[in-house]
Amino acid sequence: MKAIATRQQTGAALLISIIMLLIITVLALSSMRGSILQEQMTANQYDYQLAFQAAEAALRRGEQLRRTNAGFVLLPIGPTPPIDNWRNLRANFITVTMPTGHGLAAQPQVLTEELDFDSSNNTSRIRVTAIGFGARAETQVVLQSIVAL
Template identity: 30%
Template sequence: MFNFKCFQATARSLTGWNQQQGSALIIALVFLLAMTLIGTTAMQGTSQQERMAGNFWDHNLAFQGAEGALSVARGIVDGTPPTSNPVQPSAQNLTWWNANATAITGYTDLATQPRYVIQNLGAAGTSSGSATFGAVTFPKCRVTARADGGTTSAVVILEEVVECAL
């Protein structure tokens, strides 16, 4: 025997498809749009963080190069007093730096090699001295170092005033 009741129920449920208006499709599309916006925002935040980390790395390379140049120049000042490079007001000019500064080598990750300038400031200070010898005047030198990072957009300039060797 064949049971027709199961076919009748199926036929009745099929007639319900004609009455739907597509609300499931609209809800799915809105949900997909929301997920797309969330994903796009997350990607933008991640790329911004990567750029900031890259800039920090670039600045850190420049700082290390400038510190190295400053250390080399300080070693020179401790050994011999500088006789050239008097104080120049244009020490911030890149052309002046390229013409007058001394480059150090060994930094392969930097865009350009770090440079330093030693400027003689003359007798710029005195110590309090002692009861036996009195006050002593020491010549001062300004040591300035400049370095670029991995690109020329990250520049670090360090400056230090030290006592020159006599």
């Protein structure tokens, strides 16, 4: 009988397969993390767009109501108000009711301020400021326009 030569195995195949499995796991986790980040960015962009559209709708509604003098207490003329005067006047904002079903955290708000009055042609410049909210209350968009009436 012939003796069969046996070699002692070192387990290299097991070690290589464990390393490959570890690399694949790291790649999969990295890919999942990237997908979750993209999903969060998309949700934030959607929330911003909701807030922007609500602010724009409130701004247009505020301009329309100001043209008809309906429902506004116009702030008095003084020295030209600073561009961020609205921050100090939050109590003077009125809420603009939006149709339901938009998923907004709060209804948009609008404020009008008279900047100046030209008595020669009987026109006023009115600054309209609107704040829109997204699905989360911390998502806010502020828009302003100046209207000559």
